[in-house]
Amino acid sequence: xxxxxxxxxxxxxxxxxxxxxxxxxxxxxxxxxxxxxxxxxxxxxxxxxxxxxxxxxxxxxxxxxxxxxxxxxxxxxxxxxxxxxxxxxxxxxxxxxxxxxxxxxxxxxxxxxxxxxxxxxxxxxxxxxxxxxxxxxxxxxxxxxxxxxxxxxxxxxxxxxxxxxxxxxxxxxxxxxxxxxxxxxxxxxxxxxxxxxxxxxxxxxxxxxxxxxxxxxxxxxxxxxxxxxxxxxxxxxxxxxxxxxxxxxxxxxxxxxxxxxxxxxxxxxxxxxxxxxxxxxxxxxxxxxxxxxxxxxxxxxxxxxxxxxxxxxxxxxxxxxxxxxxxxxxxxxxxxxxxxxxxxxxxxxxxxxxxxxxxxxxxxxxxxxxxxxxxxxxxxxxxxxxxxxxxxxxxxxxxxxxxxxxxxxxxxxxxxxxxxxxxxxxxxxxxxxxxxxxxxxxxxxxxxxxxxxxxxxxxxxxxxxxxxx
Numbered sequence: 001x002x003x004x005x006x007x008x009x010x011x012x013x014x015x016x017x018x019x020x021x022x023x024x025x026x027x028x029x030x031x032x033x034x035x036x037x038x039x040x041x042x043x044x045x046x047x048x049x050x051x052x053x054x055x056x057x058x059x060x061x062x063x064x065x066x067x068x069x070x071x072x073x074x075x076x077x078x079x080x081x082x083x084x085x086x087x088x089x090x091x092x093x094x095x096x097x098x099x100x101x102x103x104x105x106x107x108x109x110x111x112x113x114x115x116x117x118x119x120x121x122x123x124x125x126x127x128x129x130x131x132x133x134x135x136x137x138x139x140x141x142x143x144x145x146x147x148x149x150x151x152x153x154x155x156x157x158x159x160x161x162x163x164x165x166x167x168x169x170x171x172x173x174x175x176x177x178x179x180x181x182x183x184x185x186x187x188x189x190x191x192x193x194x195x196x197x198x199x200x201x202x203x204x205x206x207x208x209x210x211x212x213x214x215x216x217x218x219x220x221x222x223x224x225x226x227x228x229x230x231x232x233x234x235x236x237x238x239x240x241x242x243x244x245x246x247x248x249x250x251x252x253x254x255x256x257x258x259x260x261x262x263x264x265x266x267x268x269x270x271x272x273x274x275x276x277x278x279x280x281x282x283x284x285x286x287x288x289x290x291x292x293x294x295x296x297x298x299x300x301x302x303x304x305x306x307x308x309x310x311x312x313x314x315x316x317x318x319x320x321x322x323x324x325x326x327x328x329x330x331x332x333x334x335x336x337x338x339x340x341x342x343x344x345x346x347x348x349x350x351x352x353x354x355x356x357x358x359x360x361x362x363x364x365x366x367x368x369x370x371x372x373x374x375x376x377x378x379x380x381x382x383x384x385x386x387x388x389x390x391x392x393x394x395x396x397x398x399x400x401x402x403x404x405x406x407x408x409x410x411x412x413x414x415x416x417x418x419x420x421x422x423x424x425x426x427x428x429x430x431x432x433x434x435x436x437x438x439x440x441x442x443x444x445x446x447x448x449x450x451x452x453x454x455x456x457x458x459x460x461x462x463x464x465x466x467x468x469x
Contacts, residue, residue, distance in 0.1 A: 191213070
């Protein structure tokens with residue numbers, strides 16, 4: 001057959017195929033189209049009203065002005081009329097991996113599409129990540145540390161215990177090889193061991209975060225590469241009498257960091273010097289350090305001692321062993337020491353809020369984390385409580401609070417090219433809300449549906465009962 005004739009036949013076939021394709025008929029092909037929705041730009045607070053968001057596979061393909069349904073050849077057409085679209089939320093301080101079957105549904109139902117696990121068995125975390133990737137597990141994206149690296153005595157028995165600089169370096173190398181995304185350090189590390197860990201982590205390109213070790217000054221830790229401070233406990237001890245604090249040693253026994261934990265707490269409050277605020281701000285800003293205040297767990301510690309806190313409806317979603325453990329302090333009257341600890345928690349929380357307001361005003365960066373499922377901190381639900389505290393107590397605007405769980409989280413994780421905002425090319429991890437969270441931050445709880453990796457999951461009457469449509 002003549003070459004020219006072959007080309008004419010091929011051209012005719014291509015024309016017939018193209019004429020019957022969606023493009024030829026004027027229809028836009030997509031997997032999911034969320035139609036006529038109000039898209040919130042969490043960078044600016046601007047709202048693109050009446051937009052169509054086109055998803056192909058697990059990505060946002062495009063965002064444009066709304067069209068008629070007939071304009072699309074889509075597997076799913078979702079009516080977003082009157083609703084608001086935000087990026088998926090991140091809880092940047094969780095402990096979920098060993099109860100993920102129970103907690104992942106709670107997190108997704110509350111719009112949490114990403115978590116930063118602050119302690120993980122890396123073999124088990126690897127299996128979870130593989131399950132998320134192949135679709136056998138439905139849950140949020142997970143960024144995880146390995147075991148906490150602590151000194152002796154360790155605060156928690158499951159920690160990697162580093163007593164020498166070389167032991168610290170070896171733990172960093174092993175965790176890197178096992179798949180850790182970052183290194184978490186803790187209270188009882190010696191100064192030279194911490195510095196070795198930080199140096200090795202830098203060589204391995206792993207961020208160092210966690211609890212500022214008791215024997216390491218805040219400014220020195222920051223210079224060594226500390227990326228995020230959790231809870232503000234030891235960061236606020238920077239304001240106190242360092243010599244006196246250094247003489248209070250931790251022990252293993254006790255509710256949290258040992259019998260001496262509240263001795264440090266109380267001494268830090270007693271010697272607190274608010275004139276050091278600007279020094280702390282300068283250190284944090286100059287070295288681009290982030291704060292994860294976990295207000296919710298501070299509240300949780302107070303609830304642990306509160307004998308009247310027994311009827312939260314969210315308890316119904318928690319495993320029985322958690323509820324039994326949490327209720328242990330409700331069975332008997334509080335001792336004098338427990339009453340003192342409860343008061344210390346309240347005083348320290350008040351100080352945390354006051355300093356957070358100053359940090360925020362000065363431009364220090366924040367990310368939202370909750371420390372779930374610690375005392376009375378409910379996975380998924382807790383991120384909304386955290387956002388409300390940012391606004392109602394710490395002086396953030398609703399937009400600024402929303403940023404801590406979206407844009408800021410993505411920037412901190414250096415994933416802002418993939419996450420954190422609603423833009424073409426980014427991962428389709430999204431939350432559809434019935435009400436505008438920029439008007440009132442509690443509207444973040446009005447979840448109509450969640451999109452995770454491009455899959456649409458609609459909330460039913462019961463918040464926890466969500467199904468893939």
